Amino acid sequence: MVDATGLWLTVPARPVRVNRDRWWPRRRLAPSEPASRPIDILRGVDLRIGAGRSVGVVGPSGSGKTSLLMLLAGLEQPSRGRVRIAGQDLASLDEDRRAQFRGRTVGIVFQSFHLIGTMTALENVAVPLELAGRPDAQDVAAASLRSVGLGHRMGHRPAELSGGEQQRVALARAFAPEPRLLLADEPTGNLDAATGARVAELMMAMQRERGTTLVLITHDPALASRCERTVSMADGMLSDAGT
Numbered sequence: 429m430v431d432a433t434g435l436w437l438t439v440p441a442r443p444v445r446v447n448r449d450r451w452w453p454r455r456r457l458a459p460s461e462p463a464s465r466p467i468d469i470l471r472g473v474d475l476r477i478g479a480g481r482s483v484g485v486v487g488p489s490g491s492g493k494t495s496l497l498m499l500l501a502g503l504e505q506p507s508r509g510r511v512r513i514a515g516q517d518l519a520s521l522d523e524d525r526r527a528q529f530r531g532r533t534v535g536i537v538f539q540s541f542h543l544i545g546t547m548t549a550l551e552n553v554a555v556p557l558e559l560a561g562r563p564d565a566q567d568v569a570a571a572s573l574r575s576v577g578l579g580h581r582m583g584h585r586p587a588e589l590s591g592g593e594q595q596r597v598a599l600a601r602a603f604a605p606e607p608r609l610l611l612a613d614e615p616t617g618n619l620d621a622a623t624g625a626r627v628a629e630l631m632m633a634m635q636r637e638r639g640t641t642l643v644l645i646t647h648d649p650a651l652a653s654r655c656e657r658t659v660s661m662a663d664g665m666l667s668d669a670g671t
């Protein structure tokens with residue numbers, strides 16, 4: 429289902445390959461470091477994940493976890509290696525087609541929710557469905573919000589919702605198009621422990637029920653261990669951390 433083979437991500441030392449997404453962290457250069465030396469962020473990462481399986485990715489800050497997620501989402505291109513999702517080689521698609529493929533096949537949940545502040549919960553969940561041309565977008569969005577227990581909050585804007593509720597809206601949005609792959613980057617990182625545990629429980633239950641493949645990036649080994657397999661990232665390389 430997910431086949432990432434020999435992935436290298438090498439960037440210029442200065443972040444000239446500026447990523448589209450605001451959450452992409454910028455690397456600061458050490459004063460002694462020559463500005464022109466390229467940096468290997470990922471170094472030959474191999475990862476194969478069967479359909480419906482869940483994998484937790486742990487590793488220290490800066491080890492390359494988010495970079496791996498960016499490649500799996502097709503938001504960034506590897507400098508070497510390839511990513512195949514559901515049999516589709518992402519490199520064979522141009523940017524527009526990759527975006528379409530992502531919209532149909534991949535859901536993403538971020539640490540900071542990434543909801544649109546001016547839109548209601550219902551509109552936030554409906555927008556990607558509408559962009560995908562679904563005539564039933566409103567109904568599907570409403571059903572998805574009910575499935576995360578937010579049927580009574582559909583008309584609220586993000587600022588009127590708690591952090592846990594906002595992340596549940598983000599889960600409803602990610603799951604609504606029934607993606608085959610869910611990528612979650614520190615989905616509980618902005619929540620207190622109890623709220624985070626409830627959100628994690630909900631996400632794992634939805635993933636199991638729907639047979640969604642899950643790649644869960646986290647600093648929290650306890651959260652990662654709820655996945656069927658845990659892999660560990662260190663200095664741009666991946667190793668199995670046990671099952």
Ligand SMILES: Nc1ncnc2c1ncn2[C@@H]1O[C@H](COP(=O)(O)OP(=O)(O)OP(=O)(O)O)[C@@H](O)[C@H]1O
Pocket residue numbers: 439440441442443444445446447452453454455456467469487488489490491492493494495496
């Ligand atoms: N555009 C870029 N240009 C240069 N370096 C970058 C760029 N994006 C990321 N990096 C660097 O690549 C390394 C890996 O970053 P990444 O965000 O993937 O790590 P991470 O494991 O997700 O960290 P965290 O847990 O802190 O989010 C870091 O040293 C980061 O500063």
